[in-house]
Amino acid sequence: MGVMRMGYAHVRVTDLAEAKDHYANTMGLYETHAEGNKVYYKAWDEWDHHSVVLEEGGVGLVKFGWKVEKSSDIDDIEKKAQAFGVTVERMSKGENPEIGDGIRFTTPSEHVFEVYHEATLVGTEVGTHNPDAFPRHLVGVGVPALDHSLITAEDPGLMDRFLTAVFDFYPTERVQTSLDSDADIIATWMTSNNQIHQLAVLAGPQGKLHHFAFRLGDWVEVGRAADLFSMDDVPIDIGPTRHGITRGQTVYFFDPSGNRNEVFAGGYLAYRDRPMSVWTPEQLGKGVFYHARELNDAFTSVLT
Amino acid sequence: MPTVTIQPTGEVIYLEPGETVLSGLYKAGFAYTVGCRRGGCGICKVDCRSGEFRYDHPVADSVLTEDERADDTCLSCRAVPATDLTIELRGENVRLVSTFLHQINEKARQRAEAHAAATQTAGTTHKE
Ligand code: FES
Ligand SMILES: [Fe+2]
Numbered sequence: 519m520g521v522m523r524m525g526y527a528h529v530r531v532t533d534l535a536e537a538k539d540h541y542a543n544t545m546g547l548y549e550t551h552a553e554g555n556k557v558y559y560k561a562w563d564e565w566d567h568h569s570v571v572l573e574e575g576g577v578g579l580v581k582f583g584w585k586v587e588k589s590s591d592i593d594d595i596e597k598k599a600q601a602f603g604v605t606v607e608r609m610s611k612g613e614n615p616e617i618g619d620g621i622r623f624t625t626p627s628e629h630v631f632e633v634y635h636e637a638t639l640v641g642t643e644v645g646t647h648n649p650d651a652f653p654r655h656l657v658g659v660g661v662p663a664l665d666h667s668l669i670t671a672e673d674p675g676l677m678d679r680f681l682t683a684v685f686d687f688y689p690t691e692r693v694q695t696s697l698d699s700d701a702d703i704i705a706t707w708m709t710s711n712n713q714i715h716q717l718a719v720l721a722g723p724q725g726k727l728h729h730f731a732f733r734l735g736d737w738v739e740v741g742r743a744a745d746l747f748s749m750d751d752v753p754i755d756i757g758p759t760r761h762g763i764t765r766g767q768t769v770y771f772f773d774p775s776g777n778r779n780e781v782f783a784g785g786y787l788a789y790r791d792r793p794m795s796v797w798t799p800e801q802l803g804k805g806v807f808y809h810a811r812e813l814n815d816a817f818t819s820v821l822t
Numbered sequence: 823m824p825t826v827t828i829q830p831t832g833e834v835i836y837l838e839p840g841e842t843v844l845s846g847l848y849k850a851g852f853a854y855t856v857g858c859r860r861g862g863c864g865i866c867k868v869d870c871r872s873g874e875f876r877y878d879h880p881v882a883d884s885v886l887t888e889d890e891r892a893d894d895t896c897l898s899c900r901a902v903p904a905t906d907l908t909i910e911l912r913g914e915n916v917r918l919v920s921t922f923l924h925q926i927n928e929k930a931r932q933r934a935e936a937h938a939a940a941t942q943t944a945g946t947t948h949k950e
Contacts, residue, residue, distance in 0.1 A: 530882070532861065532862070532879060532880045532881065532882055533879055533880060536879075575882075576882040576883060576884055577861075577862040577882040577884060577885065578862075578882075578884060753858060753859040753860060755857075755858075772857075772858040772859065772860050772862065773860070774860055775860060775861070775862050775882070776857070776858030776859075776860035776861050776862015776863050776885075777858075777862055778858065815855055816856075816857045816863075816865070819857065819863075819865055820857030820858060820863040820865055821863060822858070822862045822863060822882075822884070
């Protein structure tokens with residue numbers, strides 16, 4: 519099936535000590551490794567070695583890692599990326615701690631993607647033998663997993679075609695200038711499976727990060743997360759609210775370096791044969807923030 | 823006890839020692855366009871017309887260029903005044919969103935000024 523999920527998000531932070539406090543004590547991630555100016559984390563319901571990497575120095579995205587089902591998927595994606603006109607380099611086991619051989623390329627949106635098949639299996643915090651529902655001593659929000667990301671690109675339509683051709687992703691929802699077949703794509707929400715989106719791309723500058731998101735179960739957990747953000751003086755950008763697009767329940771907030779994070783719950787099941795939802799600009803406010811029905815200034819201008 | 827003067831209106835805001843320009847202005851009932859409030863997005867830049875400030879955290883090169891570190895640019899969410907400052911917003915004005923907070927800040931400023939004057943006449947040169 520090719521790409522299974524966004525395996526890791528590797529981001530820059532200006533102050534590693536503050537970032538560690540946020541991701542470990544507010545978000546509840548588990549530190550699995552540290553070397554030099556980098557720290558590696560996993561969430562409690564993830565089994566691979568890490569899903570978040572923090573690197574001290576700057577802000578914004580270093581790269582995303584995408585985990586594929588079979589090792590042959592790496593070769594397949596390499597060929598497709600080359601056919602799309604992208605230069606692909608090989609990466610070897612250990613270039614990322616506990617991650618196997620793979621490929622690396624820069625997308626038409628100028629983001630760095632890595633594709634890999636092997637990661638050291640650490641196991642979830644509840645194990646696989648008669649597992650309990652959740653770990654008893656979660657810290658802070660206690661997010662179970664990394665979920666998705668939103669990036670910006672000058673041409674989201676090009677990224678839609680790129681992700682379709684190279685990753686076999688399909689769009690679940692789009693924002694278009696109109697319903698006409700020749701309309702411009704302003705934003706696209708894409709996935710490879712039933713998850714409502716793994717990566718969304720919004721019109722904006724090349725190579726920028728809008729946010730990366732952690733999964734939560736429901737409204738109650740989203741509300742509790744927002745309470746914890748107030749307790750920990752985490753700046754909330756918006757929420758708790760719902761996205762019209764994806765129907766997810768959300769809080770947007772910022773890490774101590776100003777990278778936007780999200781907690782995201784719900785979202786309906788995606789299928790390849792489900793007709794895509796299309797949003798047009800006059801309802802974009804409602805599409806993004808279903809209750810305020812107004813785009814705040816920060817949504818399109820605050821990026822790292 | 824730094825004050826921040828906002829041009830062009832000349833509004834004077836009183837800040838607690840160690841407080842950032844942004845949090846001081848917000849606490850005094852003003853609002854303007856901000857994003858992350860953590861020095862990452864660069865949306866909160868203003869121009870510093872006079873006075874000195876320092877940044878209380880490292881600021882990424884992608885947020886402040888080399889030139890901006892040398893010119894009048896002031897990343898307001900991370901800038902802590904070292905002396906009284908005069909700032910000017912870029913392309914917009916501050917909006918007074920809470921007259922209540924504004925009055926409280928004004929009273930705090932008057933108290934601080936009275937206190938400073940009293941300690942001066944008492945012959946001490948101590949200044950926070
Ligand atoms: S609000 Fe983002 S840098 Fe100040
Ligand atoms: Fe999101």
